[in-house]
Amino acid sequence: MAKTNPIQVQKFLSGMDYPANKEELMDHAKSRGADENIMHTLEQLPDEDYETPADVSKAIGHIK
Numbered sequence: 001m002a003k004t005n006p007i008q009v010q011k012f013l014s015g016m017d018y019p020a021n022k023e024e025l026m027d028h029a030k031s032r033g034a035d036e037n038i039m040h041t042l043e044q045l046p047d048e049d050y051e052t053p054a055d056v057s058k059a060i061g062h063i064k
Contacts, residue, residue: 008038009060012038013053021049
């Protein structure tokens with residue numbers, strides 16, 4: 001599966017209240033119509049709290 005660009009993910013996380021945990025990020029993205037690739041990327045994030053959208057993008061950048 002192709003690696004998802006963090007900018008693509010952020011489109012589905014707009015309006016998200018931070019800090020947020022992985023499950024909250026996934027729920028929000030799904031409610032905004034995120035596709036399978038976006039959801040797969042979010043599933044791979046570490047289970048932790050993210051303080052800002054930049055924290056999410058940084059974590060996505062570390063996914064192999």
